Amino acid sequence: QKEVEQNSGPLSVPEGAIASLNCTYSDRGSQSFFWYRQYSGKSPELIMFIYSNGDKEDGRFTAQLNKASQYVSLLIRDSQPSDSATYLCAVGDVTGGGNKLTFGTGTQLKVEL
Amino acid sequence: DAGVIQSPRHEVTEMGQEVTLRCKPISGHNSLFWYRQTMMRGLELLIYFNNNVPIDDSGMPEDRFSAKMPNASFSTLKIQPSEPRDSAVYFCASSLGLSPETQYFGPGTRLLVL
Numbered sequence: 001q002k003e004v005e006q007n008s009g010p011l012s013v014p015e016g017a018i019a020s021l022n023c024t025y026s027d028r029g030s031q032s033f034f035w036y037r038q039y040s041g042k043s044p045e046l047i048m049f050i051y052s053n054g055d056k057e058d059g060r061f062t063a064q065l066n067k068a069s070q071y072v073s074l075l076i077r078d079s080q081p082s083d084s085a086t087y088l089c090a091v092g093d094v095t096g097g098g099n100k101l102t103f104g105t106g107t108q109l110k111v112e113l
Numbered sequence: 114d115a116g117v118i119q120s121p122r123h124e125v126t127e128m129g130q131e132v133t134l135r136c137k138p139i140s141g142h143n144s145l146f147w148y149r150q151t152m153m154r155g156l157e158l159l160i161y162f163n164n165n166v167p168i169d170d171s172g173m174p175e176d177r178f179s180a181k182m183p184n185a186s187f188s189t190l191k192i193q194p195s196e197p198r199d200s201a202v203y204f205c206a207s208s209l210g211l212s213p214e215t216q217y218f219g220p221g222t223r224l225l226v227l
Contacts, residue, residue, distance in 0.1 A: 034213055043204055043218035044156065088156060092213055099211035100169060105155035 002027045004091050006104035014112055019076040021107050023089030026070070032092030033065055033072045034101065039085045048074060079111045115139070117219030119205050125225045131193040134222045137186055138207030146206040146216065147180055147190050156204070162188065163211060195226045 003026040013019045021035075032051050036044035050056045050063040050072065062075040072091075076083055086106040093100050118137040126132055138145050146161040160170040162182045170180070177196070182188040192199055202223050208216035 032213065043221050045218070046214065046216065049214055090213070099213060100158050100161065101213055101216075102158070103156040 002030075002091070002093065002102050004089055004102050004104040006087075006089050006107045008105060009108040010110050011107055012110045012112055013079050015079060015081060017079050019079045019083065019109055019111070021074040021076075021087050021089075021109065023072045023074075023104055024070055025072070025089075025091045025102075027091065027093070028067075028070060030067075030070075030091045031094060032099075033063070034090040034092065035061075035063060035072075035074045036088040036090060036103075037085045038088060038106065044088055076109075079109075081111050081113060084109055084111045117205055117207050117217055119203075119219040119222050121222060122220060123223045123225075125227065126195055127227050128196055129194045130226075131191065132195045132199075132224060132226075134190040134203050134205075134224070136188045136190070136205030136207075136219060138188070138205070139217060140186070142207035142209050142215075142217075143185065144208045144211050144216075145182060145188050146208070147188070148204040148206065148218075149201045150204060150221075151201045159190070168211075195224075197226045200224055200226050 005024045035048040038044045048063040050065045056063045060077045064073045086108045088106045089104040090101040120135045144163045147159040150156045159172045160180045165182045180190045202221045204221045205219045
């Protein structure tokens with residue numbers, strides 16, 4: 001059973017600070033990694049994806065991947081109250097001709113004024 | 114453009130009743146996914162289709178669950194008979210091909226089985 005682990009939080013950070021969200025995965029062969037944001041009562045929306053080791057930046061968001069350690073993280077710079085949400089880590093599985101995602105249970109982020 | 118459309122948005126039913134959830138994918142998307150989200154288990158993939166054909170149904174919890182995609186613009190997820198432990202939010206998502214980068218979620222159906 002492939003597993004994706006996240007700390008459920010809540011992670012509280014002050015406005016303007018850097019929020020660091022972490023995720024570990026069990027399948028060493030995993031090749032694709034995704035971060036989704038989910039506001040309370042809403043559906044998940046994709047905010048970042050990363051395939052290669054290292055960092056990938058998009059605006060205030062940076063995804064970091066370390067395949068050797070089976071670890072992926074999401075950094076949010078200059079955190080805003082509107083970033084308060086649950087962040088879901090997902091790992092892709094391309095076996096069997098498909099591309100299915102296994103999700104972690106999410107980390108709740110609270111950005112405080 | 115309209116996103117993924119799901120109906121109903123809320124459903125309350127009694128144990129033993131049949132429940133049918135409906136989904137209309139984004140026009141032009143040829144892959145469709147059904148997910149279930151609970152506090153305990155998080156977001157789980159139940160089944161997905163590519164070009165109307167089921168590719169992987171290993172996430173379907175048991176025979177009480179069935180899903181169909183009769184055409185490119187419509188899919189159903191049926192639970193018969195329903196049980197209280199089926200209470201969850203059910204999301205439908207669609208994508209262009211099987212690429213997760215193009216996967217968009219619908220608003221979800223919140224199901225409560227009494």
